[in-house]
Amino acid sequence: MVTTYIDNIANSLEIATPSPLQALSVRVNKSPVTLWCKRDDLLHPVISGNKWRKLQIILANSVTNNIQHMGSFGGAYSNHLHAMAYACYRLNIAFTAFVRAHPESPLTPTLADIIRWGTNIEYLSREDYRKREHELWLKDICTTHSIDTLVPEGGSHRDSMAGVATIMTELATQASLPFDNIILPVASGGTMAGLIQHVKRHKLPTRIIGIAVLKGEGYLEDKVQTLLEQSNDVGTTASAGNWKILHRANFHCGGYAKSSIQQKSFQSQFFLEHQIALDTVYNTKAFFAAHQLLESGELKKQQRNLIVHTGGMQGERT
Ligand SMILES: *Cc1c(COP(=O)(O)O)cnc(C)c1O
Numbered sequence: 001m002v003t004t005y006i007d008n009i010a011n012s013l014e015i016a017t018p019s020p021l022q023a024l025s026v027r028v029n030k031s032p033v034t035l036w037c038k039r040d041d042l043l044h045p046v047i048s049g050n051k052w053r054k055l056q057i058i059l060a061n062s063v064t065n066n067i068q069h070m071g072s073f074g075g076a077y078s079n080h081l082h083a084m085a086y087a088c089y090r091l092n093i094a095f096t097a098f099v100r101a102h103p104e105s106p107l108t109p110t111l112a113d114i115i116r117w118g119t120n121i122e123y124l125s126r127e128d129y130r131k132r133e134h135e136l137w138l139k140d141i142c143t144t145h146s147i148d149t150l151v152p153e154g155g156s157h158r159d160s161m162a163g164v165a166t167i168m169t170e171l172a173t174q175a176s177l178p179f180d181n182i183i184l185p186v187a188s189g190g191t192m193a194g195l196i197q198h199v200k201r202h203k204l205p206t207r208i209i210g211i212a213v214l215k216g217e218g219y220l221e222d223k224v225q226t227l228l229e230q231s232n233d234v235g236t237t238a239s240a241g242n243w244k245i246l247h248r249a250n251f252h253c254g255g256y257a258k259s260s261i262q263q264k265s266f267q268s269q270f271f272l273e274h275q276i277a278l279d280t281v282y283n284t285k286a287f288f289a290a291h292q293l294l295e296s297g298e299l300k301k302q303q304r305n306l307i308v309h310t311g312g313m314q315g316e317r318t
Pocket residue numbers: 048049050051079080154156185186187188189190191192279282283310311312313
């Protein structure tokens with residue numbers, strides 16, 4: 001039942017599924033190597049890649065339950081707020097964005113867009129923003145703003161994971177063999193948790209390798225683990241599993257939205273070679289990491305390696 005609702009919503013929002021699976025020929029220590037790429041950046045011109053995957057079931061449930069007003073959290077460049085604001089606008093659901101920013105700072109292109117789509121913005125201080133996981137505070141803001149459904153930061157929620165798993169079901173129809181390794185950027189963990197859950201459920205021989213885009217050793221593993229445990233799915237609660245998150249400083253560059261000269265030149269070189277734009281915050285870090293891991297031999301070039309392009313180009317605008 002929910003599936004037909006998702007299809008209806010995907011159709012009305014013109015989501016282009018399945019996203020293409022593309023074989024990239026990358027140069028590794030001067031010789032060509034195939035790196036497969038799941039082009040979720042091409043799913044929709046506005047609703048950024050993995051945000052559609054994570055939000056599809058949440059949005060479908062909201063439409064089914066006739067939800068009038070949704071809310072969520074993010075920064076002033078947030079791909080998640082941008083995607084949700086647009087989807088709510090098109091689905092006729094009121095949306096309040098709780099933004100970690102000062103009300104007097106100049107509007108970012110992201111916030112200007114979401115205001116155009118009718119979003120109500122509530123600015124939160126750093127201190128208040130930290131309460132975004134406190135149950136009582138969340139209840140309180142729902143009451144004061146008449147919000148029916150609050151979605152966690154990044155759209156990472158128990159209901160996101162089954163949506164993310166559609167990446168895997170698409171891959172099963174696009175490729176003859178399962179991939180050995182799937183690489184992706186990690187920030188709030190929902191995308192990674194969805195992939196892991198699918199791999200466990202279907203006992204695939206696939207290793208999921210997350211590239212931390214912020215300094216969050218331990219914190220990010222906990223986020224992923226908590227989501228897996230919330231997914232009320234026997235068999236996925238075991239802590240074991242074929243996944244890991246890499247926290248190297250030359251991958252995350254010291255923090256969220258930070259970059260390095262090396263990564264900047266990788267990003268422009270990658271565009272010249274493949275005509276694929278990578279955003280600075282997420283995909284440059286993951287693609288750079290994949291390339292380094294291939295060069296060091298930590299990723300075997302004869303294996304089937306896939307990277308998920310999660311989108312996010314709207315966040316590049318300044
Ligand atoms: C949000 C986002 C991510 C991070 O995904 P999580 O599920 O939060 O870990 C990666 N890439 C892009 C482009 C994003 O917008």
